[in-house]
Amino acid sequence: MGEIFCPMCGKSNPAESEVCQFCQARLVPLVFSPAESEPPEAIPEEMPSSIDAAPTGESDWLLGLRSDEPIPSEESLADVEAGGLEDGNLPSDETHISADDVPDWLARLPGESPQEAEAEPLSDWLKEETGETEQPPSKPVEVSDWLSHPLPDEGQVESSESESELAPGEFPSWLEAIRPVKDEPQTVSVRGTPERIESAGPLAGLSGVLPAEPDHVRPRKSPTYPLELRVSANQRIHADLLQGLIESEGRAQPLPQRRGISSQHVLRWTIACVLWGALIWSVITGKHEAPLPAYTEETAEVNRLISQLPGEARVLLAFDYEPGLSAEMDAAATAVVDHLMLRGAYLTLVSTSPTGPILAERFIMKTQSSHHYTSGVNYVNLGYIPGGAMGLLSFVENPQRTLPYTLDTVAAWESEAHAGLPALQGVQHLNDFELLMVIVDDPDLARAWVEQVQPQLNEPDTLTSLVMVTSAQVEPVMRPYFEANPRQVHGFVFGLRGGAAYAQLTGRGELPRVYWGPYGFGLVVAALLILIGGLVLSSVSLLARPPQVKGEANQ
Structure with a gap:
């Protein structure tokens, strides 16, 4: 369905x-549905050409009502109004209806026959339908006075209008009530008080109108107050004092004369001479060697990682410090690099600083000259890594494409056409190095190395370790990476103290020992100066205190 x-x-x-x-x-x-409705009447093909040729359905009496006389024109009507009406000569327009012209429905009406209807006068409603009016032929039509008199000329009308004046018209009561009244006497209200009559605005002339603003809120002239202030004697004193301070600020005052040499200058120069003398005497004589500091956990971890390296291990060594801090960085890294060379490691030198490659060559030639390392054989210097952190990331992902040549423009990496240098044989990626060591003095550079290198070292089957040799200021930044679990940095040596502690572990490294003696002696002298200065200042303040009277002391 x-x-x-x-x-x-x-x-x-x-x-x-x-x-x-x-x-x-x-x-x-x-x-x-057209079948259900009545069929429409057929429309004749040709319409009658004239009014006389009416269709057969039209009644004969209706045709008889039509007048064959022509319609009077406007001129004939004017003549009738002018003369014909006065003489009583009115055209007769009477229509007689014969018995044959009476329709069947009218003949069937009860009462009179068609002949009687013809003899009797027509009723009023039938006269209105047929348009016939009964006019007595002999009685003249009365014409009004204004129609009987001739029309005046235009000049006469204008003169009469100018001469005559219009009489004043009468105003209605409601309009007369709201007219403004000027000279009328003031009315009195029921309470006995005179009522206020509005004199302006749309309510002019009306009495008893509430005012728009009360009397107490109408604008008034503001009162005047005297400009003299009542100032007391105490206020006058303070005002004069303030005026004196303001005037004294604009005056130029002479500066007090300064002494050429004061007690502060003497004290500063004395302390400087004592420190410099102690340091120089310790360096020249070498008799006051301070004991080397004890090694720490992070320093011992670096020593353990280097000691576990196999023979001829490939090590990546980055020099990222400025020349101004070369003394501290050389003392911190000398013992560590010396330990690498003792293990016979092949070194690959890089740097993200423009001065790093030169500092690396200087470090090898000056501090490690006893190992007789040769460039291109035992170590290779790949030079400068441009681009900052982005360049470092590029080197970590693809070292061969980032630094394809050495500092001497020699192809460094192993390829099909070239055997490669001994320090880079068997190295294709960063994970192929056994150890990564970064010597850095800037916290931002140290953080960049850790963040860019460590993701590559976290890959499975990766045995590469990351160690850092930093200045003393970078040590707080590197310690969280070392203490993390798992460790992001496997070990680090910081500053002169870390280099001296590593030298104590290996028993080698003359440079940290040379620096540590004067450094320790200078610290001892500085501590003594601070102690002596505190005692002197305390004694002077006690001596400068005024003596107390016995009576005040008893109280």
Whole structure:
């Protein structure tokens, strides 16, 4: 059985339904069937050419009502009004209806016959329908006075209008009540007080109107106050004092004369001479050697990693410090690099600083000359890594593409056409190095090395370790990386103290020992100067205190 869907709600209804069962919307449109209606009357092919040629259905009496006389023109009507009406010569327009012209429905009416109806006068309603009026032929029509007199000329009308004056008209009572009254006497209200009459605005002339603003809120002239202030004697003193301070600020005052040499200058120069003398005497004589500091956990971890390196291990060594801090960095790294060379490691030198490659060559030639390392054989200097952190990332991901040549423009890496240098044989990626060591003095550079290198070292089957040799100021930054679990930095040596502690572990490294003696002696002298200065200042303050009277002391 078929279904039909509602166009309004979309629900299904039986096929024979004409209205939706849910929303009562019509499902079948209404169609007008011409077979059910009456056939229309046939339209004649040709219309009658004139009014006389009417269709056969028209009654004879209706044709008889038509007048064959022509319609009077406007001129004839004017003549009738001018002369014909006065003489009583009015055209007669009487229409007689014969018995044959009476329609059947009128003949069937009860009462009079058509002949009687013809003899009797027509009723008023029939006269209105036929348009006939009964006029007595002999009685003249009375014409009004204004129509009987001739029309005046235009000049006479204008002169009469100018001469005559219009009489004043009478105003209605409601308009007369709201007219402004000027000279009328003031009215008195029921309470006995005179009522106020509005003199302006749309309510002019009305009495008893409430004022727009009360009297107490109307604008008034502000009162004047005297400009003299009542100032007391105490206030006058303070005002004069303030005026004197303001005037003294604009005056130029002479500066006090400064002494050429004061007690502060003498004290500063004395302390400087004592420190310099102690340091120089300790360096020249070498008799006051301070004991080397004890090694720490991070320093011992670096020593353990280097000691476990196999023979001829490949080590990447980065020099990222400025020339101004070369003394501290040389003392910290000398013992560590010396330990690497003792293990026979092949070194690959890089740097993210423009001066780093030169400092690396200087370090090898000056501090490690006893190992007789040769460039291109025992170590290779790949030079400068440009681009900062992005350049460092590029080197970590693909070192051969970032630095393909050495500092001497020699192909460094192993390829099919080139055997490569001994220090880089068997190295294709960063993970192929057994150890990565970074010598750095800047906290930001140290953090960049850790963050860029460590993701590569966390890959499985990677045995590469990362150690740092830093200045004393970078030690707080590197310690969280070392104490993390797992460690991001496997060990680090910081400053002169760390270099001296590593020298104590290995028993080698003359440079940290040379620096540590004067450094320790200078620290001892500085501590003594601080102690002596504190004692002197305390004694002077006690001596400068005024003595107390016995009576005040008892109180």
